[in-house]
Amino acid sequence: MAVAISGGKDSLLMAKLFQELQRQRQVELELEFIAMDPGYHPNIKELLIDNCKHLQIPLHIFEADIFKIAQKIAGDYPCYMCAKMRRGALYTKAQEMGCNKLALGHHFDDVIETTMLNLLCAGSFKNMLPKLKAKNFAGMELIRPLYLIKEKDISRFTGYCGIWPLNCACMVAAKKIGNKRYEIKALIEDLRENFQEVEKSIFRAGHNVYLDSILGWKKDGEHHSYLDHYDDE
Numbered sequence: 001m002a003v004a005i006s007g008g009k010d011s012l013l014m015a016k017l018f019q020e021l022q023r024q025r026q027v028e029l030e031l032e033f034i035a036m037d038p039g040y041h042p043n044i045k046e047l048l049i050d051n052c053k054h055l056q057i058p059l060h061i062f063e064a065d066i067f068k069i070a071q072k073i074a075g076d077y078p079c080y081m082c083a084k085m086r087r088g089a090l091y092t093k094a095q096e097m098g099c100n101k102l103a104l105g106h107h108f109d110d111v112i113e114t115t116m117l118n119l120l121c122a123g124s125f126k127n128m129l130p131k132l133k134a135k136n137f138a139g140m141e142l143i144r145p146l147y148l149i150k151e152k153d154i155s156r157f158t159g160y161c162g163i164w165p166l167n168c169a170c171m172v173a174a175k176k177i178g179n180k181r182y183e184i185k186a187l188i189e190d191l192r193e194n195f196q197e198v199e200k201s202i203f204r205a206g207h208n209v210y211l212d213s214i215l216g217w218k219k220d221g222e223h224h225s226y227l228d229h230y231d232d233e
């Protein structure tokens, strides 16, 4: 299994949890810890290496010129393109290293933010899934082991082990522009004041879709409408 380390708090915790699972020998695990350098500033790269050393995570770093390319292709809103290209580079490396799984450090807050992002920005209802089979990389599976863990609990871990984790190390994130995710995060925070357990409701919505009350859906790339079979009954 390849454990993808961005140097952020989430993937560092995920790495430690996998090491703990391996130590307890309850499941048979072969682990590779991989980090892709998308064009980090040298200081950022050093921080990534230092954090992993401090946490005793044996890291393989490889390079891919993603920041520049995403900026070129996607201009003012490169985050989506950057994430897509990152994913491809990670799958490729994981496969090269003989892994059949790629673990990413997305957590509960990422999951509900993605649901809201799709709803409010793309006009679609779509969840981030806890595991999925890679479409373009035969035999590879993507897993998200931190799916149910809340971000605030992860932050507590970071404080406890005394590291200084990286945030997304690009200029867009630094200025907090061009990335709707930050706005969605703030929106959910605001909603929490007036809607009890709003995070739980957003999460549960994906488990409670009433297919008989849906206007249209897409499956295997094809669009369907509830009217397609309206007169059949």
Ligand SMILES: Nc1ncnc2c1ncn2[C@@H]1O[C@H](COP(=O)(O)OP(=O)(O)OP(=O)(O)O)[C@@H](O)[C@H]1O
Binding pocket: 003, 004, 005, 006, 007, 008, 009, 010, 011, 012, 034, 035, 036, 037, 038, 086, 090, 103, 104, 105, 106, 167, 168
């Ligand atoms: N440069 C990278 N190298 C390796 N894995 C990465 C890289 N960037 C992202 N990932 C993986 O994808 C996951 C999600 O990426 P995202 O950018 O949303 O996370 P992050 O907030 O930057 O970092 P983290 O999730 O580690 O705190 C990361 O948790 C990590 O597993």
